[in-house]
Amino acid sequence: MHLYDQQHIKIYNSLSGQKEPFKSITEGYVGMYVCGPTVYSNVHLGNVRTFMSFDMVFRYLKHLGYKVRYVRNITDAGHLENDADAGEDKITKKARLEQIEPMEVVQRYTVDFHNILSIFNFLPPSIEPTATGHIIEQIELISTIIKNGFAYEVNGSVYFDVHKFNETNDYGKLSKRKLDDLIHNTRELDGQSDKKNPQDFALWKKAEPQHIMRWPSPWSDGFPGWHLECTAMSTKYLGDRFDIHGGGMDLKFPHHECEIAQNEAAKGQSPVNYWMHANMLHLNGQRMSKSTGNTVNPDELLSGDNKFFSKAYSPSVIRFFNAQSSYRSVLDLTDDGLLASEKGFHRLMDAINLLDNISSASTSTFNVSEWKQNCYDAMNDDFNSPILIAHLFDAAKYINQIKDGKASITSEDLKLLKQTMYAFTFDVLGLQNESKQESGTDKLSAAVDILIKLRQEARANKDFALSDKIRDELAEAGIQLKDGKEGTTFTTN
RNA sequence: GGCGUCAUGGCCGAGUGGCUAGGCAGAGGUCUGCAAAACCUUCUACAGCGGUUCGAAUCCGCUUGACGCCUCCA
Numbered sequence: 337m338h339l340y341d342q343q344h345i346k347i348y349n350s351l352s353g354q355k356e357p358f359k360s361i362t363e364g365y366v367g368m369y370v371c372g373p374t375v376y377s378n379v380h381l382g383n384v385r386t387f388m389s390f391d392m393v394f395r396y397l398k399h400l401g402y403k404v405r406y407v408r409n410i411t412d413a414g415h416l417e418n419d420a421d422a423g424e425d426k427i428t429k430k431a432r433l434e435q436i437e438p439m440e441v442v443q444r445y446t447v448d449f450h451n452i453l454s455i456f457n458f459l460p461p462s463i464e465p466t467a468t469g470h471i472i473e474q475i476e477l478i479s480t481i482i483k484n485g486f487a488y489e490v491n492g493s494v495y496f497d498v499h500k501f502n503e504t505n506d507y508g509k510l511s512k513r514k515l516d517d518l519i520h521n522t523r524e525l526d527g528q529s530d531k532k533n534p535q536d537f538a539l540w541k542k543a544e545p546q547h548i549m550r551w552p553s554p555w556s557d558g559f560p561g562w563h564l565e566c567t568a569m570s571t572k573y574l575g576d577r578f579d580i581h582g583g584g585m586d587l588k589f590p591h592h593e594c595e596i597a598q599n600e601a602a603k604g605q606s607p608v609n610y611w612m613h614a615n616m617l618h619l620n621g622q623r624m625s626k627s628t629g630n631t632v633n634p635d636e637l638l639s640g641d642n643k644f645f646s647k648a649y650s651p652s653v654i655r656f657f658n659a660q661s662s663y664r665s666v667l668d669l670t671d672d673g674l675l676a677s678e679k680g681f682h683r684l685m686d687a688i689n690l691l692d693n694i695s696s697a698s699t700s701t702f703n704v705s706e707w708k709q710n711c712y713d714a715m716n717d718d719f720n721s722p723i724l725i726a727h728l729f730d731a732a733k734y735i736n737q738i739k740d741g742k743a744s745i746t747s748e749d750l751k752l753l754k755q756t757m758y759a760f761t762f763d764v765l766g767l768q769n770e771s772k773q774e775s776g777t778d779k780l781s782a783a784v785d786i787l788i789k790l791r792q793e794a795r796a797n798k799d800f801a802l803s804d805k806i807r808d809e810l811a812e813a814g815i816q817l818k819d820g821k822e823g824t825t826f827t828t829n
Numbered sequence: 830g831g832c833g834u835c836a837u838g839g840c841c842g843a844g845u846g847g848c849u850a851g852g853c854a855g856a857g858g859u860c861u862g863c864a865a866a867a868c869c870u871u872c873u874a875c876a877g878c879g880g881u882u883c884g885a886a887u888c889c890g891c892u893u894g895a896c897g898c899c900u901c902c903a
Contacts (some may be wrong), residue, residue: 355886371901371903373903374901379903380902380903381903382902382903383902384903385903386903387903389833427889477867485859492843511832511833511898511899512833513831513832513833513898513899514831514832515833517832518831518832518899520831522830562901563892583903584902584903585896585897585898585903586898586902586903587903589833589895589898589899590898590899591902613903614903615834615896615897615899615903616897617846618896621895622896623896623897659843660842660843660852661842661843662843664834664841665835665843666835666895666896666897667841667842668839668841670840672840672841672854673840673841673842673853676840676841676842676852676854677851677852677853679853679854680853680854681852681853683866684852686866686867719842722842722843722851722852723843723844723850723851724848724853725843725851725852725853726843726852727850728851729851729852736867737866737867737868739867739868740860740867740868742868742869795862798862800862800863803862804863805865807865808864811865817865818865818866818867819861819867820860821860821867825866827866
């Protein structure tokens with residue numbers, strides 16, 4: 337018996353626009369693909385939000401006992417054009433000006449990407465394939481699509497014939513677009529003269545002489561189109577049809593639409609059962625944009641070294657903030673919002689830390705098993721982490737009441753409560769108990785305990801000047817004393 | 830212009846055809862030498878205008894506004 341036999345997930349499927357009961361293709365196994373970053377600059381904070389949401393999905397599926405193969409690619413080809421228009425992107429421009437090897441750019445930002453994700457306590461994906469490592473697979477895929485009559489070659493480049501495809505298939509079913517509408521609304525752009533129709537997209541591009549990243553192919557020395565790598569790598573590792581495909585909302589069209597088209601054209605079937613799209617992250621009510629300066633890097637947010645926020649925020653606070661909203665909603669990153677989350681997060685962690693110190697009784701005044709199922713119900717409902725957190729706060733309240741002697745719990749329920757709290761807080765949400773880590777050093781505890789004792793003595797002697805001095809100066813040092821019925825404890829942060 | 834998504838209390842953010850979301854902030858109380866913490870109580874909402882319904886913030890239509898995609902983008 338596995339947890340997934342008892343807990344039934346519903347997933348909002350972008351393809352149908354509805355929540356659907358989740359059923360994996362192979363019982364007990366889940367294949368999940370998420371479009372990864374293009375490593376040409378520091379990882380974008382919005383990108384982090386998307387991956388954070390899917391990290392939570394990954395964690396929950398694993399928690400339920402599924403064997404999950406989670407594939408998240410690194411796009412390291414196709415976009416590193418040495419002939420990019422000037423002023424488009426600072427880093428590409430800089431790389432071009434300094435004549436750095438594209439692979440140096442790739443390496444630098446892949447390392448940055450991994451560093452940031454590990455700071456945020458991401459679980460690594462099962463496979464992290466790169467586009468340049470799968471050129472052969474992509475070329476094979478193109479050959480198949482040509483053979484099936486859905487692509488054509490012009491001047492060494494190969495394009496996907498959207499119009500031809502749409503005669504037998506439905507191009508636009510994911511993004512709810514109609515080809516006719518697209519035809520009437522396509523902007524005229526230069527340099528597309530090779531295409532039969534503006535809606536066609538490149539499967540292979542012949543490289544201009546100054547283009548550095550290039551590979552030989554039956555059609556030309558060139559590089560693959562950017563939609564192709566995901567089709568090649570997802571199906572290579574997950575099969576021609578797999579369970580979940582995720583990505584940012586902005587990838588829905590054209591990227592994911594094209595993936596469906598490529599797969600149907602090459603393999604005769606739609607690749608994905610459940611399409612999931614994470615919504616955008618805003619900064620102070622507006623979309624992040626480098627050109628307007630309304631943007632902040634993950635490391636700037638973590639260090640507090642930026643012009644938007646009053647202080648530094650810890651990785652878990654940012655994770656908590658993210659989990660307090662639905663992955664399908666636009667999330668607005670603001671100082672007030674982070675401040676509120678930070679306080680709530682610490683309150684939750686303080687309650688969890690109390691779990692080690694509360695004692696059990698003969699009865700429970702709280703239905704722990706019902707509460708536990710409520711937590712599962714929240715996550716089962718399209719990974720509704722905000723509701724889960726609301727339930728975690730219910731438990732926090734209960735724990736505090738037990739500590740205050742206003743509620744009681746049996747030892748059996750205490751064990752269950754602790755297990756469940758830990759599982760959801762740390763395993764599923766991926767939060768980390770920062771205060772415990774910091775104060776976990778026994779030497780600090782010992783030193784503070786001495787100060788607590790001295791303060792107690794001062795209070796007993798009615799030397800409140802001294803006792804308050806101890807309390808206030810510890811507070812300034814980031815150590816907060818908490819007087820309770822059972823004596824004084826302390827927390828850091 | 831086309832397609833799509835969304836509009837919730839001081840702020841952030843769930844959810845639902847009739848029954849408390851939750852967090853932060855505010856107010857009152859308990860506790861305390863005073864605080865803090867914790868606990869208890871409390872405040873308030875569903876953009877506007879129509880319609881369906883016994884009943885709608887929840888369904889439908891319109892209006893207004895915000896956002897996304899249509900061009901690299903998480």
